[in-house]
Amino acid sequence: MQTAFEVGVFDNGAHRVVLTHDPEAPEVIRLEGIHKTYSMGDVEVHALRGVTLNIKEGEFVAIMGTSGSGKSTTMNIIGCLDSPTRGSYALDGEDVSTLSKDERADIRLRKLGFVFQGFNLLSRTSALENVELPMLYAGIEPAERHRRATEALHAVGLAGREQNHPNQLSGGQQQRVAIARALVNDPKLILADEPTGALDSRTSVEVMDIFQRLNRERGITLVLVTHEPDIAAYADRVVVFRDGRIQKDYRVNAPRDAAEELKNLPAVDEDEE
Amino acid sequence: MNVLAIIRIAFRALARNKSRAALTMLGIIIGVSAVIIMVSIGQGASATVQSQIASMGTNLLFVSAGAQNFGGVRGGAGDSSTSSPLTVEDLEAIRREVPSVAMVSPVVSSRAQLVAGNQNWSTQVQGVSEQFTDIRKWAVASGSFFTDSDVRTAARVVVIGQTIADNMFPGQDAVGQTLRVSNMPFRVVGVMARKGQDPQGRDQDDAAFAPYTSVQKKLLGNTRVQVAYVSAVSAEATYTAQTQIAELLRQRHKLGQGAADDFTVRNMSDVAEAANETNSTMTVLLGCIAGVSLLVGGIGIMNIMLVSVTERTREIGIRMAIGARSSAVRTQFLIESIVLSLTGGATGIVLGVVASVTVPLLLGWPTLVSTASIVGSVLFSAAVGIFFGYYPARKAAGLDPIDALRYE
Numbered sequence: 001m002q003t004a005f006e007v008g009v010f011d012n013g014a015h016r017v018v019l020t021h022d023p024e025a026p027e028v029i030r031l032e033g034i035h036k037t038y039s040m041g042d043v044e045v046h047a048l049r050g051v052t053l054n055i056k057e058g059e060f061v062a063i064m065g066t067s068g069s070g071k072s073t074t075m076n077i078i079g080c081l082d083s084p085t086r087g088s089y090a091l092d093g094e095d096v097s098t099l100s101k102d103e104r105a106d107i108r109l110r111k112l113g114f115v116f117q118g119f120n121l122l123s124r125t126s127a128l129e130n131v132e133l134p135m136l137y138a139g140i141e142p143a144e145r146h147r148r149a150t151e152a153l154h155a156v157g158l159a160g161r162e163q164n165h166p167n168q169l170s171g172g173q174q175q176r177v178a179i180a181r182a183l184v185n186d187p188k189l190i191l192a193d194e195p196t197g198a199l200d201s202r203t204s205v206e207v208m209d210i211f212q213r214l215n216r217e218r219g220i221t222l223v224l225v226t227h228e229p230d231i232a233a234y235a236d237r238v239v240v241f242r243d244g245r246i247q248k249d250y251r252v253n254a255p256r257d258a259a260e261e262l263k264n265l266p267a268v269d270e271d272e273e
Numbered sequence: 274m275n276v277l278a279i280i281r282i283a284f285r286a287l288a289r290n291k292s293r294a295a296l297t298m299l300g301i302i303i304g305v306s307a308v309i310i311m312v313s314i315g316q317g318a319s320a321t322v323q324s325q326i327a328s329m330g331t332n333l334l335f336v337s338a339g340a341q342n343f344g345g346v347r348g349g350a351g352d353s354s355t356s357s358p359l360t361v362e363d364l365e366a367i368r369r370e371v372p373s374v375a376m377v378s379p380v381v382s383s384r385a386q387l388v389a390g391n392q393n394w395s396t397q398v399q400g401v402s403e404q405f406t407d408i409r410k411w412a413v414a415s416g417s418f419f420t421d422s423d424v425r426t427a428a429r430v431v432v433i434g435q436t437i438a439d440n441m442f443p444g445q446d447a448v449g450q451t452l453r454v455s456n457m458p459f460r461v462v463g464v465m466a467r468k469g470q471d472p473q474g475r476d477q478d479d480a481a482f483a484p485y486t487s488v489q490k491k492l493l494g495n496t497r498v499q500v501a502y503v504s505a506v507s508a509e510a511t512y513t514a515q516t517q518i519a520e521l522l523r524q525r526h527k528l529g530q531g532a533a534d535d536f537t538v539r540n541m542s543d544v545a546e547a548a549n550e551t552n553s554t555m556t557v558l559l560g561c562i563a564g565v566s567l568l569v570g571g572i573g574i575m576n577i578m579l580v581s582v583t584e585r586t587r588e589i590g591i592r593m594a595i596g597a598r599s600s601a602v603r604t605q606f607l608i609e610s611i612v613l614s615l616t617g618g619a620t621g622i623v624l625g626v627v628a629s630v631t632v633p634l635l636l637g638w639p640t641l642v643s644t645a646s647i648v649g650s651v652l653f654s655a656a657v658g659i660f661f662g663y664y665p666a667r668k669a670a671g672l673d674p675i676d677a678l679r680y681e
Contacts, residue, residue, distance in 0.1 A: 081594065081675050102598045109596025120591045120678065124289040134595045136278045181595070 026093065028189050028221045029055040029078060034087035036073050036244075047073040048084070049244040057188075060215045060222045060255075062232035065241030072193070074241065075225050079112055079191045080104040092188045109137055113182025117194035119174040121166040127153060127177045128162040134185045152180035156210055172203035179210055183220075190214070192224040196231055202265055208234045209258035234258060279601055283608035286585075297577040298617030300570025301657065305621025305650040306628060307563035312646040313629040315556025317639035322548045325471065326541055329409060332375075332505040334514055335539045336367070336522075338498065359498040359536060361485075363525055367503060370521060373514040376504040378402040379485045383492040387481065388453040389441045396437060398454060398481045400488025401502075408504040416448035416463030419484055427486035429454075432463040434478035452481075457491055459483065503538075511540045560646075567650075571614070571657035578610050578665035589669050590677025603670035610662025611655060618654030622647055 036048040048070045055061055065071040076082040077089060080096055081104070089097040096107055108114075121130045131149040140148070153162055156176040166174050175195060182190050192211065196204035212234060214220045224235060232238050233256045240248040287294045338358040361379060368377040381400040386393060403421045406413060419430045431452055438447040442461075450461045468477040489496055505514040515538050522536050582589070589602055597605075626647075629640045 076675055079594075102600070105593065105596050105598040107596075108594065112596075114594050116678070120587070120594075122588055122591065125285070129285065133592070136282055137592075137595065137597050137601060139278055185596075 025056040025058055027054050027090070028057050028059075028092055029053065029223070030088075030090040031074075031078070032088045034074070034077060034084045034089065036070075036077065036082070037085045046244055048077075051087070051244075051246055053239065053246065053249070055221065055223065057221055058215070058219045059237060060211070060235045061224070061237045061239060062235035063223060063225045063239050063241065064227060064229070064232050065247075066227065069241040070244040071225055071241045073244075075191060075193055075223070078189075078223060079114060080107045109134060109185065111188040113185065113187040113190040115175065115178050115182050115190065115192040115195045117197040119166070119171070119178050119198070121174055121177055121181075123166055126163050126165055127158060127169065127180075130166070130177055131180045131184050134181060138185055148184055149180070152184045153177070155183065156180045170203070171199050172206055175199065175203075175207050176210065179207070179214075183214070187220075189221045189223065192222065194226055195224065196226070196228070204231065205258050205261050205265065208256075209262055212258050230256075276604070279604045280608055283605045283612060286605065287609055287612060293577065293581075294613060297574055297613050298620065300573035301567065301614050301617030301654050302570075302621040302624060304563065304567030304570040305618050305654055306625035307566050308560055308650050308653075309622060309625025309642065309646050310628045310632065310640075311559035311563045312556060313625075313640040313642045314632065314638055315552060315559055316641035316643050317633070319549060319552040319556065320641050321639045322552060323545060326545045326548065329541065332508045332511050333408065333541050334503040334505060334511060334518070335537075335544070336364075336501045336503055336518060337537045337539075338500075339535065339537065359501065359522075361496060361498060363522060364498065364501050366521060366525060367501075367518055371514060371517045373505050373510040373517060374503055375506045376404040376408050378405045378408050378502045379498040380500040380502060381485050381488050381493060381498055383455075383488055385455045385481075385492060387437065387441060388456075389450060392441045392443075394437055394440050396479055396481055398431070398483055398488060398492060400485030400492075401482055402485060404504075405482060405502070408502045411468060412466045413463045414466040415446070416461070418463055418482075424484040424486055427484060427490050429457060429459045429487060429491065430462045430483065431459040432465060432482045433461055434465050434480045435467045436476055436478040437481055438464045454481070454483070455492055459487075511542075515540055564653075567653060567657065570617070571661045574610055574613055574657065575661035575665060577613075578606065578662055579668070581609075582606065582665045582669045585669075586672065586677050586680040589672050590674050590680065593672070593674035594678060599670040602672075603666045606666035606669045607659065607662045610665070611658035614654045614658030614662075615651070618651055621654070622650060625650075 031051055031053040034048050034051040035046070038045045038047060051070070051074060053074075063071045063074065073082070077084050078091075080091070080099070083099070083104070084097055087097065088095060091107065092111055094107075096104065099107065114120075121127075122133065128146070128149050131152055132145045135145040135148065150162060153159065156179050158173060158176055158180065161169065161173065161177075164173075166177070169177065175198075179190075179195075190211075195211075196207055199207060208231065211222055211224070215222050222235075224231070226232050233252065235252060236255055237251050238248070239246055336359065359379075364377050364379050367374055378401045382397050383400075384395065385398045386395050403419055403424055405411075406418050413432065414435070416432070418432055419428065422428075423430050431454060433441070433447060433452070441447065441452065442450055447461050447464050451458050452461050453459070465478070465480075465482070471477050485498075503514065503518065505511045518538050519534065519536075522538075523534065526535055528535065592602060592605075593599075626642055629642045632638055632640050
């Protein structure tokens with residue numbers, strides 16, 4: 001079994017929030033010896049073969065790997081969408097590896113936010129209602145729901161777009177609605193699965209800028225799955241999967257800074273649709 | 274999990290696809306309105322029969338020769354071939370000896386050809402007593418009814434119904450005219466008020482009334498009596514009268530202990546019951562046919578909900594990933610189908626009631642909207658929603674969020 005190794009490289013760039021590197025920070029994710037086996041007919045597929053990974057509060061981690069490397073399975077387990085066959089998983093100090101389907105749904109509702117490659121917004125539903133959705137399931141009062149959804153949309157730069165439906169928004173705007181939706185229940189962790197996979201390069205930088213700001217300004221823990229090294233370079237730490245195991249786990253010395261890059265990119269009219 | 278929130282979610286989901294929701298409801302709308310219209314037509318027919326029967330007088334009794342066995346074994350009432358028919362003396366005895374009886378009129382009838390000038394008409398000539406108009410609560414429109422002396426003398430007088438008056442003496446006053454009944458001249462002394470159709474749809478105005486003595490002697494040539502109308506002193510006294518008449522007739526016909534009656538005494542509620550039975554059979558039949566369309570409407574809902582679950586697999590995946598429990602998804606889809614069926618049911622009720630009010634105006638059929646059919650339709654459509662919505666809802670709730678999110 002391969003254990004994750006900490007490459008104790010600490011970034012010392014002046015613009016970094018020190019919280020990210022606080023060795024005393026509580027662990028948000030603690031995966032230990034995770035195995036996942038699927039049976040496809042008679043064949044047993046070992047998607048994960050002993051994954052141990054700790055992610056502390058305030059970290060921005062990119063998970064990389066080719067398809068079939070186990071990164072998506074790890075993502076599903078971290079996201080409480082799936083349970084490991086073997087091994088233990090503690091999320092925010094709570095063992096969640098043996099929870100029932102409904103208990104996992106509750107954990108997702110309270111502690112996790114998801115951002116997907118295909119945005120996954122409800123069609124024919126306004127941006128505001130899409131952002132309100134998790135709060136509907138959490139049973140939050142209408143006035144409070146409205147206030148928080150509006151606030152989250154403002155935070156991702158979509159003020160004035162509350163009533164637009166997804167088909168009236170550009171890809172980048174849709175992804176920002178999805179980020180607002182992931183934020184709105186104040187999660188412990190935001191999981192982003194190829195969030196820039198359907199976006200052009202400029203919009204990708206914009207989305208990464210939002211992620212970096214959420215991470216630095218609000219201290220939100222982020223786990224991002226990507227196969228693009230360019231995108232992984234925005235994270236503080238990169239975990240590379242191969243054949244169901246962690247192959248590499250290292251800190252990024254000087255992560256790309258999306259905000260800086262945006263300043264150097266030619267301005268584009270935000271409202272092109 | 275907050276049920277109110279799920280109801281709101283279900284409404285939002287339905288509002289997103291209004292035209293499909295409306296089409297899905299159509300089956301239930303048609304089903305519910307059909308049930309209400311059918312039942313109200315049935316009930317309307319029933320109410321008409323009841324009111325016609327009531328208009329004949331609630332204290333009316335029928336006495337007829339021959340036993341009528343409700344099991345269907347013996348022959349019907351008024352069987353003239355029975356060995357001991359009713360006699361005029363029997364009826365006289367009933368009038369004299371039964372205290373709860375007020376009036377008696379025998380009914381003997383003969384089919385006869387009526388001729389006046391160059392007009393002719395074939396009808397049933399009924400021989401009755403002078404009390405007939407009082408017993409049947411049927412007034413004379415012009416002229417007068419014949420008298421007891423006409424009955425005693427077997428006078429050749431006749432009172433005709435409006436239909437006959439219209440056909441035999443068009444455009445003139447029938448009273449005082451001479452009418453040949455089976456080639457014998459009878460004098461028309463009166464014309465009955467218009468009565469319309471009886472519960473079986475026969476024209477009651479196509480009738481001629483003569484003293485029963487005249488009909489017996491001149492037309493029939495015998496003294497048998499097939500049927501008699503008896504009027505009890507009050508509506509409450511009808512049952513007493515029924516029993517007393519039966520006792521008297523058994524005594525007069527010398528029927529021993531255990532021998533079956535050779536006559537039948539029926540009161541109006543028996544008649545009403547028989548008429549009702551026919552009508553309820555019709556109502557149930559019509560209701561069942563309409564119920565089938567309601568069932569088909571329900572299957573339509575299930576069909577659309579199943580399509581909807583498949584089509585919205587991704588949406589279900591999103592909801593689950595966000596943190597919706599299976600039960601929340603199940604409840605959402607269940608509520609969607611209940612909302613569809615109940616809204617359809619409510620629309621169907623409105624349509625059904627409107628149609629039930631319109632039918633009498635357009636077709637002339639009486640209708641009566643019953644509360645039971647409305648309440649029944651509401652309950653049935655809610656049940657349809659739950660029953661036919663449960664399977665698709667369970668299917669939605671059973672989806673795996675990972676697979677559902679990957680679904681294209």
